[in-house]
Amino acid sequence: MTEVKPMRADARRNYERLLKAAAEAFAEHGEGASLDDIAKRAGVGSGTLYRHFPTRQALLEAAYIDRVEALAARADDLAGELPPGEALVEWLNELSAGMIQVRGLKALLGSAVTDGSNAVVTACGVSVKGAAGRLVEAAQREGTLRGDVEPIEILRLAHGVATASELTDGEGKFIRRYLSLLTEGLRP
Amino acid sequence: MTEVKPMRADARRNYERLLKAAAEAFAEHGEGASLDDIAKRAGVGSGTLYRHFPTRQALLEAAYIDRVEALAARADDLAGELPPGEALVEWLNELSAGMIQVRGLKALLGSAVTDGSNAVVTACGVSVKGAAGRLVEAAQREGTLRGDVEPIEILRLAHGVATASELTDGEGKFIRRYLSLLTEGLRP
DNA sequence: GACTAAGCGGAGACAGTCCCCGTTTATCGC
DNA sequence: GCGATAAACGGGGACTGTCTCCGCTTAGTC
Missing domain, CATH: 1.10.10.60 (Homeodomain-like)
Structure with a gap:
């Protein structure tokens, strides 16, 4: 083909x-x-x-594909170093940090996880969804992540965390804070 | 003055x-x-x-100020109808839904809660922060919201929830889902 | 070395932002 | 009513960015 x-x-x-x-x-x-x-x-x-x-999107993707694949590879490194639940959180942290620090990456990853019925299957989307899938499954098997969440939901939430963090300071300093609010919940 | x-x-x-x-x-x-x-x-x-x-921002704010104030007023209605914790969640739901359904509102509220050192104090920002402050305080007093979160953090998280939800379907159908993941946390 | 199609590149049509400044007009004192 | 005058108007035009079209150039091939 x-x-x-x-x-x-x-x-x-x-x-x-x-x-x-x-x-x-x-x-x-x-x-x-x-x-x-x-x-x-x-x-x-x-x-x-x-x-x-x-399109601009096509160029953006081509320009950043290496970086996205590095991020996906990083997921597997982390999975080898940390228990699954921690590996997932740490990866989401690095992912969100990348979205804020590398200008343009947030938009790219955003469109990679957008449910467009016009769903163009992007290489970036495949990499990142694959990585998330592996981490999510391991964490669920371990029992540190609720069983009813999908990998793509986690990616979208990470995007949300990056957005919230960006509103706060434009750097990435508050990502861990928001990520921990998300994992632990807002109840006391 | x-x-x-x-x-x-x-x-x-x-x-x-x-x-x-x-x-x-x-x-x-x-x-x-x-x-x-x-x-x-x-x-x-x-x-x-x-x-x-x-600026575009100034026009956007002037055009939507009524709607934002209605949203702020809605916070107090909800506070009268529901227990504080539920009122907060319900308000966040309506707020996020507004951000998605009313085109342009998300950007407006985003800049209202952005920490720009060039912090222009906008009327929208004041309304919405006031409303959030009241709901947050009540929920914390009641003990259904952790004591260490600031109202503005809640607003930024709502923005993040709206973003995540927008990636999912472009309508508002997943707001409640993401909001509940946020309030309950990602642990089993 | 000549042929040919793949590839180049920049002029130009179009759309948007934003400013400048000559013209118009609401308001006020008479 | 009737100027005087400062506030407000408005559209022409400079500028920036996107994207296409098509005559020209050149790599690859025999």
Whole structure:
């Protein structure tokens, strides 16, 4: 199914350049960075950018896929180091921190866990959902996480925690606080 | 302090018209509605719009202030009808639902509870924080809410719940679900 | 070296924001 | 009523960003 038509050399070169420029620009100006500016930085015309990446979302995903996969891999590291319940919380902490510190990542992960009926299956979505699934299942088996929550709900809640934390200070200092309110509940 | 310089009749008229047009436009196109279009709907020039409302935020606030105050008043109604803990949860539910259903309200309330050092004290912020403060205090006194949470934290968490719920279905169907996960915690 | 299609790139149409400043008009003292 | 005058109007225009179209260039192939 996956047609493997080798890209022409110039196309591949421009693709790489665009990715590099995009990562810089998103880091610098957030997810709203000017696309024409990214093309300019990469030394290509804007047509070239739009041909390779039809939407901002596509570019964002391509630029950050490595980082997202690192985050997913981190889930398995943590699972090896800590008991399941703690591994899950620690991972959610790192995930939320990433969403706040890496500009643009929050939007990307948000759309990866959005229930669009137009559900484009994104590589980022697959990675992150897989990682969450493994941690959630282990924690539930261990008995430290209620059995009726779905992995994707946990991801959405992490997004919510990142949002709440962002409102608080724009850095990530309050993530642990909100995460612990979530895990322990609001009752005394 | 509050200089009460009565507006000129034409100024007042245009102000009202803009508010009405803005409410329509925000409802129709979300918080990103075109400001020039709002001016056009109101039958005034864009200069007039920008004079009355220097920023999109200012217009958004003016257009929705009634609704926010209704929400704040609702807090006190609920406090009269239900025990404090339940009143709080029910209010948070209605608040979050409003953020999702009324396009633009989420952004407005978000900036009202953001800790900007450039903290503009907004009327919306005052209303909503006051209402939250009363409910939180009552629930804490009753002993159904942990004593170490601040009203503003609760508001930020509600924002997070609305965000998570929005990712789930774009309507408000999952607010109660996430709210109950938050109040009860994620442990079994 | 010549052919050809894949790929390039930037001009330009369009949409939005926001300011500037010449013109209009509500208000007030007479 | 009737100017005088400062407040308010409004739309033209500069600017920024998105995205497409199509004539030109060039990599890959024989």
